[in-house]
Amino acid sequence: xxxxxxxxxGIDTVKTPFGVSKDxxxxxxxxxxxxxxxxxxxxxxxxxxxxxxFILKKVFKGRHIDLAGLEMxxxxxxxxxxxxxxxxxxxxxxxxxxxxxxxxxxxIMPDIYKDSKFVFLANTAPILQIKLLDQLNNPKFVxxxxxxxxxxxxxxxxxxxxxxxxxxxxxxxxxxxxxxxHNLITAAAKIEKxxxxxxxxxxxxxxxxxxxxxxxxxxxPAYPAxxxxxxxxxGDSFAGGFMGYLASQNKTDFATLKKAVACGTxxxxxxxxxxxxxxxxxxxxxxxxxxxxxxxxxxxx
Amino acid sequence: xxxxxxxxxGIDTVKTPFGVSKDxxxxxxxxxxxxxxxxxxxxxxxxxxxxxxFILKKVFKGRHIDLAGLEMxxxxxxxxxxxxxxxxxxxxxxxxxxxxxxxxxxxIMPDIYKDSKFVFLANTAPILQIKLLDQLNNPKFVxxxxxxxxxxxxxxxxxxxxxxxxxxxxxxxxxxxxxxxHNLITAAAKIEKxxxxxxxxxxxxxxxxxxxxxxxxxxxPAYPAxxxxxxxxxGDSFAGGFMGYLASQNKTDFATLKKAVACGTxxxxxxxxxxxxxxxxxxxxxxxxxxxxxxxxxxxx
Numbered sequence: 001x002x003x004x005x006x007x008x009x010g011i012d013t014v015k016t017p018f019g020v021s022k023d024x025x026x027x028x029x030x031x032x033x034x035x036x037x038x039x040x041x042x043x044x045x046x047x048x049x050x051x052x053x054f055i056l057k058k059v060f061k062g063r064h065i066d067l068a069g070l071e072m073x074x075x076x077x078x079x080x081x082x083x084x085x086x087x088x089x090x091x092x093x094x095x096x097x098x099x100x101x102x103x104x105x106x107x108i109m110p111d112i113y114k115d116s117k118f119v120f121l122a123n124t125a126p127i128l129q130i131k132l133l134d135q136l137n138n139p140k141f142v143x144x145x146x147x148x149x150x151x152x153x154x155x156x157x158x159x160x161x162x163x164x165x166x167x168x169x170x171x172x173x174x175x176x177x178x179x180x181x182h183n184l185i186t187a188a189a190k191i192e193k194x195x196x197x198x199x200x201x202x203x204x205x206x207x208x209x210x211x212x213x214x215x216x217x218x219x220x221p222a223y224p225a226x227x228x229x230x231x232x233x234x235g236d237s238f239a240g241g242f243m244g245y246l247a248s249q250n251k252t253d254f255a256t257l258k259k260a261v262a263c264g265t266x267x268x269x270x271x272x273x274x275x276x277x278x279x280x281x282x283x284x285x286x287x288x289x290x291x292x293x294x295x296x297x298x299x300x301x
Numbered sequence: 302x303x304x305x306x307x308x309x310x311g312i313d314t315v316k317t318p319f320g321v322s323k324d325x326x327x328x329x330x331x332x333x334x335x336x337x338x339x340x341x342x343x344x345x346x347x348x349x350x351x352x353x354x355f356i357l358k359k360v361f362k363g364r365h366i367d368l369a370g371l372e373m374x375x376x377x378x379x380x381x382x383x384x385x386x387x388x389x390x391x392x393x394x395x396x397x398x399x400x401x402x403x404x405x406x407x408x409i410m411p412d413i414y415k416d417s418k419f420v421f422l423a424n425t426a427p428i429l430q431i432k433l434l435d436q437l438n439n440p441k442f443v444x445x446x447x448x449x450x451x452x453x454x455x456x457x458x459x460x461x462x463x464x465x466x467x468x469x470x471x472x473x474x475x476x477x478x479x480x481x482x483h484n485l486i487t488a489a490a491k492i493e494k495x496x497x498x499x500x501x502x503x504x505x506x507x508x509x510x511x512x513x514x515x516x517x518x519x520x521x522p523a524y525p526a527x528x529x530x531x532x533x534x535x536g537d538s539f540a541g542g543f544m545g546y547l548a549s550q551n552k553t554d555f556a557t558l559k560k561a562v563a564c565g566t567x568x569x570x571x572x573x574x575x576x577x578x579x580x581x582x583x584x585x586x587x588x589x590x591x592x593x594x595x596x597x598x599x600x601x602x
Contacts, residue, residue, distance in 0.1 A: 088483040182389040184506075185525045205485075206507035207522060219522040219599050221508060226486045258602040298520050299600040301559040 001140070003247035004113055005032045006045040006069075006132050007122025007236070008079050008102055009052070014275060015084035015095075018229040024276035025054045027079065028122035028145070031233035034280040035240025035267045036120075037063040038288055040247040043116055045069035045132070047107045049077035049100055059277070071107040076100060089231050090204050109135040118247040120239055121165070123147050126157040133164055141252050143167035143198075143243060145235070151177045162195035166252070169200045169239050184209055185217065198257060200242065202235055210261050216254045220261055223269035223295050230275045234268040237280065241267035241288075266291040302441070304548035305414055306333045307346040307370075307433045308423025308537070309380050309403055310353070315576060316385035316396075319530040325577035326355045328380065329423035329446070332534035335581040336541025336568045337421075338364040339589055341548040344417055346370035346433070348408045350378035350401055360578070372408045377401060390532050391505050410436040419548040421540055422466070424448050427458035434465055442553050444468035444499075444544060446536070452478045463496035467553070470501045470540050485510055486518065499558060501543065503536055511562050517555045521562055524570035524596050531576045535569040538581065542568035542589075567592040 007029030014021045029046040036042045041064035044056075048070070056067055077100035083092040106128045114137050121129040121144040129144055142165040150158050151174060158178075162168065168191060172184055178194075179187035188199040188211035197213040205228075207221035242264035249256050266288050270279040308330030315322045330347040337343045342365035345357075349371070357368055378401040384393040407429045415438050422430040422445040430445055443466040451459050452475060459479075463469065469492060473485055479495075480488035489500040489512035498514040506529075508522035543565035550557050567589055571580040 088477070176389070183527055183529060185527045203507060206504060209525065217525055217599060218602065219525050220602070221520040221522050221600075224486045224510070224518055224520050226484055228484060255602075262602045296602065298518060299522075301519070301521070301556075301563045301597065 001040070001118055001247045001250040002043060002116045003036055003040045003118040003120070003243055004043040004045060004116035004136075005029050005036065005120045005122065005240075005243075006106070007032060007120075007124070009046045009048050009054075009056070011052070011078050011080045012232060012276065013082040014230055014232050016089060016230050017086065019275070021230065021275035023053070025059060026081065026232060026276060028236040030056075030059075030277070031236035031271065031280075032120060032122060032240035032243075033060065033065050034063070034277055035237035035271070036244030036247070037065055038267070038285050039241070039244030039263065042066065042244070043069060043113050045107050045109065045113065047071040047073055047076070047101045047104070050074050052078040068110045069107060069113055073101055073104070076104060083232065085231060088205070089228060092232065106132055117141070117250075118243055119143070120243045121145070122236060122239070126150050126154050126161040129161050130157065130164065133161075141166045141246060143169055143239070145169050145239060146174065148174055148177055159194060162191075165196050167198040167200065168196045169202065169242070171202045171204070171235065175199070175201045185211065198252070200261065202238060204231075204234070208238070208261055208265065210257055212254060212257070214254075218254075218258045218261060220265055221299060223266055223291055224298060225269045225272060227273045229273060231272045232276070233271050237271040238264035238268040240264070262292055262295060263288070266295060302341070302419055302548045302551040303344060303417045304337060304341045304419040304421070304544055305344040305346060305417035305437075306330050306337065306421045306423065306541075306544075307407070308333060308421075308425070310347045310349050310357070311380045311382050312353070313381075313533060313577065314383040315531055315533050317390060317531050318387065320576070322531065322576035324354070326360060327382065327533060327577060329537040331357070331360075331578070332537035332572065332581075333421060333423060333541035333544075334361065334366050335364070335578055336538035336572070337545030337548070338366055339568070339586050340542070340545030340564065343367065343545070344370060344414050346408050346410065346414065348372040348374055348377070348402045348405070351375050353379040369411045370408060370414055374402055374405070377405060384533065386532060389506070390529060393533065407433055418442070418551075419544055420444070421544045422446070423537060423540070427451050427455050427462040430462050431458065431465065442467045442547060444470055444540065446470050446540060447475065449475055449478055460495060463492075466497050468499040468501065469497045470503065470543070472503045472505070472536065476500070476502045486512065499553070501562065503539060505532075505535070509539070509562055509566065511558055513555060513558070515555075519555075519559045519562060521566055522600060524567055524592055525599060526570045526573060528574045530574060532573045533577070534572050538572040539565035539569040541565070563593055563596060564589070567596060
């Protein structure tokens with residue numbers, strides 16, 4: 001089933017205790033698409049400036065990623081992010097950010113994307129997420145990401161968005177902020193009251209929680225990765241694995257949601273093992289399936 | 302199989318966002334014994350002062366907890382601890398502590414305890430843990446807890462202890478401190494090089510990790526508790542459930558260790574649901590078994 005992602009394409013500079021990766025390819029839509037493409041074809045919607053040194057067509061070669069929605073703006077510059085991680089690398093510190101093309105109008109939805117059934121709205125201003133969503137005809141399952149900035153500064157728009165989507169994917173700090181509840185299970189229940197019937201809370205190295213409005217609950221530890229060099233893109237590739245699997249099954253029942261969380265968990269465990277997109281360009285579907293089996297064993301008692 | 306615990310009996314005053322519990326019963330040996338008694342008889346070794354308002358014989362009534370090792374010291378005072386939890390209640394802030402009897406000689410091991418096969422040395426100075434251990438004849442599986450204080454101030458003694466025990470139970474911060482490694486999986490492997498063939502790392506609301514020297518690995522989220530009123534004793538009752546189950550099976554193979562971690566996880570989820578020992582006095586073995594089944598479902602995909 002068709003899967004659409006809207007998000008950023010970035011020129012990243014990342015410092016971790018394992019080294020520096022200067023001007024490498026990043027961005028939420030890029031990580032998401034790479035991850036999702038192991039499971040499902042992807043429709044890509046995003047904008048770059050004339051300065052972008054990456055040819056996405058080459059980067060995505062051999063994957064079913066439709067770039068009809070990639071806008072190159074001759075007079076604009078590409079989004080840039082510089083960040084660093086220290087210690088346990090649980091949190092990025094933003095060293096510098098240039099919004100550039102992200103501060104302009106969002107990309108225009110190609111007509112051929114408008115019938116998309118599975119949709120992921122990567123983190124951006126909720127008002128833009130709403131505008132993007134409103135261009136679609138009749139999506140079946142819409143998931144969105146958000147962040148502390150919007151919870152603090154654009155709460156009314158975020159609440160409008162939440163009424164329009166099926167699933168919110170956010171991290172534990174954001175879940176606590178949005179719900180006003182420290183307990184992540186009751187926090188998820190409170191967020192569901194704001195609209196989405198599914199809430200996924202990402203806890204980084206401590207795994208994730210998924211809860212549905214029916215009260216169904218699934219808790220999964222992270223894949224116990226021993227090589228963690230660059231956590232950039234972990235959340236977006238988690239979302240890519242999650243949505244990619246759902247789209248591939250064309251189902252969103254609880255059993256499918258659980259397996260989708262496991263797919264996201266495993267994909268993220270590869271993403272963090274090296275800088276930028278290196279791991280995702282190297283692995284095959286069989287590597288993912290092997291880790292899925294391992295993860296199943298790791299939690300079995 | 303015989304299970305011995307050595308640890309503290311405390312008069313606790315605990316403040317959480319849910320209220321205050323003044324001068325209630327606490328202490329590592331007390332929480333451990335209550336938890337372990339659901340699975341196995343327990344031999345209790347600890348000391349109180351003449352001021353102790355609790356009659357442990359009454360508290361433990363109906364449980365197989367042998368109090369031959371409970372020393373009442375007429376001229377001493379009982380250990381007191383006052384602590385508070387805020388926010389997500391992940392960490393206790395110690396407001397006041399009076400070591401009292403804990404600053405004196407450790408209790409004397411009754412002869413009838415010396416053949417104990419399963420042994421838990423709750424957190425105290427490593428030198429005392431060694432002295433207690435050296436009084437035993439031929440234990441089969443010895444686990445110990447420790448804390449940042451000893452890692453910082455008594456590392457040589459702690460390292461001596463580690464060579465004598467089979468299993469170290471510690472929290473994630475302590476594991477990182479002791480190993481000098483942020484990654485908990487490789488941290489566990491490094492700690493195993495110091496002696497213990499099994500390392501259990503507790504991550505509070507994010508569950509736990511167990512690793513053996515053979516490289517076997519099990520990761521389990523916490524039971525997704527929605528009622529958390531007082532986390533005091535969670536770690537010690539986790540250890541009680543863990544060791545109680547092992548002793549009940551008289552086995553320490555990996556399948557048994559995994560189930561034991563699950564038992565500890567579930568017991569801890571009850572402990573935190575109300576102040577002091579209230580939850581553990583109310584539940585029955587069947588409540589534990591129900592949550593074990595639920596936990597198995599929560600992680601299944």
